[in-house]
Amino acid sequence: MFILGFHFPADMGNHVPDEKVVEKLADVDVSDVKEIKLLMGTKDKDKQWLSYTNKDTFLFKAMVHYFKEENPNKEQKYMIYMNRYQMSEISKRLDAADDETMKLCHNLDSMEQFRIEIA
Numbered sequence: 716m717f718i719l720g721f722h723f724p725a726d727m728g729n730h731v732p733d734e735k736v737v738e739k740l741a742d743v744d745v746s747d748v749k750e751i752k753l754l755m756g757t758k759d760k761d762k763q764w765l766s767y768t769n770k771d772t773f774l775f776k777a778m779v780h781y782f783k784e785e786n787p788n789k790e791q792k793y794m795i796y797m798n799r800y801q802m803s804e805i806s807k808r809l810d811a812a813d814d815e816t817m818k819l820c821h822n823l824d825s826m827e828q829f830r831i832e833i834a
Contacts, residue, residue, distance in 0.1 A: 716728070716729060716731055718731055718736050718801055718805075719736065719739070719740075719777055719780065719781065719798060719801055719802065720780075720781070720784055720798070721736065721739045723735065733805050733808055733809060736805060737773065737809070740773070740776045740777060740780055743776050743779055743780045743783075744779075745770055745775060745776055745779045748770075748775075748779050748833045748834070749768065749834055750766055750767070750768050750833065750834040751766070751767040751768070751775065751778050751779070751782070751831065751832075751833055751834075752764060752765070752766055752767075752831070752832050752833070752834060753765040753766075753767065753794075753819075753822075753829050753830070753831055754791070754829065754830040754831075754832075755822060755827050755828075755829055756827055756828065757827075757828050765819065765822065767815070767816075767819055769813060769815055769816060772806065772809075772810040772813055772816050773805060773806050773809040773810055774802055774803075774806040774810055774816050774819065774820070777802045777805070777806070778802065778831060779833065781794070781798055781802070781831065782831050782832070782833050789832075789833070790832075791830050791831070791832045792830065792831050792832070793828070793829075793830055794828075794829040794830065794831050796826075799823040799824075799829060800823070800824065802823065803820040803823040803824050806820050807820055
């Protein structure tokens with residue numbers, strides 16, 4: 716089973732506990748990231764920039780990991796729907812108290828295309 720690009724043993728089945736995913740993200744360094752910027756949409760007139768700065772959430776750490784993974788030049792990166800969906804679903808359980816995060820999760824659940832960059 717793969718969640719957020721991390722491999723989990725087959726004997727865990729399809730129900731990997733959130734705590735196991737959080738453990739995998741423990742070593743992600745977010746100290747050099749002040750803001751996550753997301754470009755939502757594809758058509759010029761419909762494009763919208765979203766900013767996310769809440770470093771104390773699972774979602775922030777997961778997005779930083781996603782951006783840095785296999786991106787040595789730190790270029791803007793397309794977000795694959797499955798990864799967005801997994802981030803959003805876990806974040807809804809772990810970050811439920813944060814309104815800004817829940818709003819962003821709602822956007823991530825849409826079928827819009829997203830690109831991510833960090834500042």
